Amino acid sequence: MTASIYDKTEKGREEIATRKYQLNPRLRTLLVMIDGKQSAAEIMKKVTGLGLNEQNLQELLDLELIAVIAQTASATPETAPLPMLTEAVPDTGAEVQGDKVESSMTDAERFQALYSFYNETIKSAIGLRGYGLQLKVERAANIDDFRALRQAYVEAVQKAKGPEMARSLRDRLDQLLN
Secondary structure (H helix, E strand, C coil): CCCEEEEECHHHHHHHHHCCCCCCHHHHHHHHHCCCCCEHHHHHHHHHHHCCCHHHHHHHHHCCCEEEEEECCCCCCCCCCCCCCCEECCCCCCEEECCEECCCCCHHHHHHHHHHHHHHHHHHHHHHHHHHHHHHHHHCCCHHHHHHHHHHHHHHHHHHHCHHHHHHHHHHHHHHHC
């Protein structure tokens, strides 16, 4: 299984776009990470900290949300991807190197980082008043949807916590969006 490369099926893409199958949020995170380029082992390295394992990958297979598209030989040290130097941004789950978001993030990783950033900061900075904004985050299907939420988010944070906090969170958000 570790030498398999998975990609989303049509059903998996439909789940990402519409949440039609109401997939468990942790499994949805795993589904977002699957891009048809990384091996199962590479994906597992990224998600084991979230409590996900190969059994969860098997669940996605059983639900026909993903499918094996290729079998590869195990990665050698020369072909294995370089580990990302990471520093967690408080309350975001985003990965940064210095002040810049790691440019090698895939769209799926960026989507997940944005999703986590919005949810965690809305909860901590805005609280219950951010419920409507969190619903919009849940409906976001792509990075452009997150871009469209930027202004409303910054205004809500400014109203709840003031301009300094709004500026700080806006800058972190802009790093993730660009």
